[in-house]
Amino acid sequence: MEWEELARELSQTTDSKIVLLVMDGVGGLPAKGRSELEAARKPNLDELAKGGVCGVSDPVFMGITPGSGPAHLALFGYDPLKFQLGRGILEALGSGVEVGRNDLVARGNFATFKGGLIADRRAGRIPTEENVRICAYLNAHLPKRDGVEVEVFPGKEHRFVARFTAEGLADALTDADPQKEGKPRLPTSAIVPEAAKAAAIVNRFLDDLTDVLKGEPKANTALLRGFSKFPSIPTMQELFKIRPAAIANYPMYKGLAKLLGMTVMDVGGETADLFDSLEKSYKDYDFFYIHYKRTDSAGEDGKFDAKVAAIEALDKFIPRLVALNPDVLVVTSDHSTPSALSGHSWHPNPFVLVSITAGVDDVTEFTERACGKGLLGRFRALYAMPLMLAHSLKLKKFGA
Amino acid sequence: MEWEELARELSQTTDSKIVLLVMDGVGGLPAKGRSELEAARKPNLDELAKGGVCGVSDPVFMGITPGSGPAHLALFGYDPLKFQLGRGILEALGSGVEVGRNDLVARGNFATFKGGLIADRRAGRIPTEENVRICAYLNAHLPKRDGVEVEVFPGKEHRFVARFTAEGLADALTDADPQKEGKPRLPTSAIVPEAAKAAAIVNRFLDDLTDVLKGEPKANTALLRGFSKFPSIPTMQELFKIRPAAIANYPMYKGLAKLLGMTVMDVGGETADLFDSLEKSYKDYDFFYIHYKRTDSAGEDGKFDAKVAAIEALDKFIPRLVALNPDVLVVTSDHSTPSALSGHSWHPNPFVLVSITAGVDDVTEFTERACGKGLLGRFRALYAMPLMLAHSLKLKKFGA
Numbered sequence: 001m002e003w004e005e006l007a008r009e010l011s012q013t014t015d016s017k018i019v020l021l022v023m024d025g026v027g028g029l030p031a032k033g034r035s036e037l038e039a040a041r042k043p044n045l046d047e048l049a050k051g052g053v054c055g056v057s058d059p060v061f062m063g064i065t066p067g068s069g070p071a072h073l074a075l076f077g078y079d080p081l082k083f084q085l086g087r088g089i090l091e092a093l094g095s096g097v098e099v100g101r102n103d104l105v106a107r108g109n110f111a112t113f114k115g116g117l118i119a120d121r122r123a124g125r126i127p128t129e130e131n132v133r134i135c136a137y138l139n140a141h142l143p144k145r146d147g148v149e150v151e152v153f154p155g156k157e158h159r160f161v162a163r164f165t166a167e168g169l170a171d172a173l174t175d176a177d178p179q180k181e182g183k184p185r186l187p188t189s190a191i192v193p194e195a196a197k198a199a200a201i202v203n204r205f206l207d208d209l210t211d212v213l214k215g216e217p218k219a220n221t222a223l224l225r226g227f228s229k230f231p232s233i234p235t236m237q238e239l240f241k242i243r244p245a246a247i248a249n250y251p252m253y254k255g256l257a258k259l260l261g262m263t264v265m266d267v268g269g270e271t272a273d274l275f276d277s278l279e280k281s282y283k284d285y286d287f288f289y290i291h292y293k294r295t296d297s298a299g300e301d302g303k304f305d306a307k308v309a310a311i312e313a314l315d316k317f318i319p320r321l322v323a324l325n326p327d328v329l330v331v332t333s334d335h336s337t338p339s340a341l342s343g344h345s346w347h348p349n350p351f352v353l354v355s356i357t358a359g360v361d362d363v364t365e366f367t368e369r370a371c372g373k374g375l376l377g378r379f380r381a382l383y384a385m386p387l388m389l390a391h392s393l394k395l396k397k398f399g400a
Numbered sequence: 401m402e403w404e405e406l407a408r409e410l411s412q413t414t415d416s417k418i419v420l421l422v423m424d425g426v427g428g429l430p431a432k433g434r435s436e437l438e439a440a441r442k443p444n445l446d447e448l449a450k451g452g453v454c455g456v457s458d459p460v461f462m463g464i465t466p467g468s469g470p471a472h473l474a475l476f477g478y479d480p481l482k483f484q485l486g487r488g489i490l491e492a493l494g495s496g497v498e499v500g501r502n503d504l505v506a507r508g509n510f511a512t513f514k515g516g517l518i519a520d521r522r523a524g525r526i527p528t529e530e531n532v533r534i535c536a537y538l539n540a541h542l543p544k545r546d547g548v549e550v551e552v553f554p555g556k557e558h559r560f561v562a563r564f565t566a567e568g569l570a571d572a573l574t575d576a577d578p579q580k581e582g583k584p585r586l587p588t589s590a591i592v593p594e595a596a597k598a599a600a601i602v603n604r605f606l607d608d609l610t611d612v613l614k615g616e617p618k619a620n621t622a623l624l625r626g627f628s629k630f631p632s633i634p635t636m637q638e639l640f641k642i643r644p645a646a647i648a649n650y651p652m653y654k655g656l657a658k659l660l661g662m663t664v665m666d667v668g669g670e671t672a673d674l675f676d677s678l679e680k681s682y683k684d685y686d687f688f689y690i691h692y693k694r695t696d697s698a699g700e701d702g703k704f705d706a707k708v709a710a711i712e713a714l715d716k717f718i719p720r721l722v723a724l725n726p727d728v729l730v731v732t733s734d735h736s737t738p739s740a741l742s743g744h745s746w747h748p749n750p751f752v753l754v755s756i757t758a759g760v761d762d763v764t765e766f767t768e769r770a771c772g773k774g775l776l777g778r779f780r781a782l783y784a785m786p787l788m789l790a791h792s793l794k795l796k797k798f799g800a
């Protein structure tokens with residue numbers, strides 16, 4: 001019996017409230033002996049560590065560096081090795097493209113087609129403004145085909161997302177991408193017979209697109225990869241009997257939250273907006289996911305000091321969380337983003353849980369090193385959700 | 401999705417180097433309040449603990465005492481509950497018998513056959529020299545059979561290994577051993593139809609052997625158990641895209657390493673030979689497994705002081721490892737061998753990992769007690785390999 005089945009069986013609705021604050025990528029590595037968290041002045045986060053119990057969590061398991069998708073899935077109680085989201089879905093979510101149950105999405109590249117061959121798989125990395133213009137033109141001029149709606153959404157430079165809406169689409173499709181330059185265009189093909197309809201629709205779209213764009217000097221054809229349908233994944237309501245809300249302002253996290261059945265709040269781009277939104281919606285939901293992006297962005301940019309500043313900036317808002325007095329308050333990261341590595345890493349996340357049932361340990365600081373000595377020990381992030389549900393008394397006893 | 405699949409997907413070849421030093425059985429138990437590691441003067445190992453991160457690892461899971469086979473498989477990134485090696489294979493590896501893909505091996509006992517019954521299942525534990533003589537005689541006098549090669553290899557006292565080489569052998573065979581004295585000889589039988597050929601070959605061999613040895617007073621027949629073919633196990637190259645080398649001087653470890661695709665170095669019996677070999681081959685491989693046996697031997701003999709001395713002796717060579725400046729250096733044991741128990745045990749292994757991406761903890765000594773407080777926490781030894789690969793940047797990101 002896996003956690004997912006157990007959750008369905010044991011979860012119960014209560015009035016208690018859970019607040020999960022994700023400081024994206026907050027875990028780091030030392031520079032001159034101190035990590036970003038160790039270098040930051042963050043009295044309020046340290047106060048949480050003093051009052052709660054701490055630990056460190058692995059997003060997938062030791063050594064595995066996760067993308068944001070799997071890392072968040074784990075924190076939300078979904079085994080990231082079981083529920084895998086296709087690249088197309090993640091790209092669509094990241095671009096703010098809405099994806100419904102009948103939709104098939106794919107990641108696209110505009111490319112240059114010359115003398116019957118793909119001359120440039122990235123269309124000379126056309127400027128994003130060009131991409132926006134071309135996508136608008138395509139959406140206006142692609143011929144209408146019976147029973148199918150297609151829309152393209154511009155991304156950065158040569159990248160876009162294509163969304164196909166029709167009955168009976170399947171995503172078992174090979175990439176429509178020859179992978180190398182100097183080769184002819186490659187149509188997609190169905191990996192299973194049920195995907196034949198989708199393959200035909202996609203290939204007709206690619207022909208139509210190439211025809212519509214034949215006057216463009218660079219972006220005159222397209223490659224498509226990572227075909228994905230809306231994944232079949234149970235909602236958080238189904239699994240945990242909670243009313244979840246997401247407070248985030250980046251498309252990827254909003255999209256993922258929506259996929260899992262969360263109500264996604266409309267929030268502005270300032271850090272204060274996250275907390276305003278929480279206070280405003282606090283009475284209407286019982287699980288709040290708050291996403292703070294700046295720690296990750298600074299880490300990705302390799303900027304130690306900016307990451308320290310992002311931690312210190314967030315720290316000032318912690319009293320507003322505490323003032324709401326949630327039954328369970330957790331602060332952690334989805335994955336580490338050490339500025340020393342300028343990217344995601346496999347290092348475990350510092351984790352603090354505050355609740356009247358938390359128990360005690362001797363941790364007095366919210367840092368990797370200190371959390372590593374906490375009562376929660378080292379655990380898979382998948383167990384964050386059972387832990388939060390338990391401390392909010394939302395899980396019944398297993399067995400008699 | 402399991403680690404094995406994930407490894408195939410995420411691993412990538414890089415120039416970075418990993419050195420894994422296995423101090424066989426180094427974990428122990430206290431006598432007069434201090435374990436063997438706590439009693440030993442080992443400044444260089446402690447220095448590693450200071451500079452790296454520590455933890456304790458369970459070879460299989462808590463409470464399970466592993467043999468050397470499963471314990472090493474786990475450290476090499478193979479789930480020991482999934483990849484099980486037959487006793488015949490382990491016996492063969494332990495005796496230095498080469499085993500190829502067409503070979504079937506079994507553990508043998510010489511036995512005494514009298515009046516149509518097995519009178520002694522161990523042939524009165526004949527001296528090893530007798531065994532050597534009898535095996536040589538058998539290899540010279542067993543009748544040749546078409547399409548089959550058979551060879552016997554002497555072990556200690558009455559034990560030997562039999563190796564059958566032919567096309568289409570299978571190892572689904574019952575033991576050719578009546579288990580009790582006073583019973584008739586028992587032929588093997590095929591558990592599945594595909595093993596019928598192997599059963600016939602084995603039984604004819606047992607008849608031939610009994611015929612050839614009929615003049616012997618004690619060792620005049622044989623029993624065979626644990627039939628095993630070369631296991632179907634992916635190599636470390638396949639799984640991890642590394643070029644692995646094994647620096648070990650006991651047959652069992654060399655054999656196991658070979659089975660997993662490692663290049664096995666020819667090394668002498670002195671501790672210094674291990675490090676000479678490492679230095680000589682350092683440029684040619686990117687993963688080095690170094691096996692130090694003396695800690696285990698002393699533990700098996702129940703000799704606390706000898707085990708302390710073995711730790712101290714090894715400690716002097718640690719600077720030679722450090723001087724090579726590998727991207728990842730791990731020192732751990734495959735399993736514990738407390739001298740108080742004179743054998744393998746289920747206690748977790750102290751583990752230290754040194755790397756510029758290691759992160760920090762407050763551990764300053766390489767002991768069971770100190771490692772238990774390290775940032776790595778307590779983990780299954782199976783995760784040592786993803787951890788080593790991650791810290792040497794040999795694993796790509798999982799998902800987006």
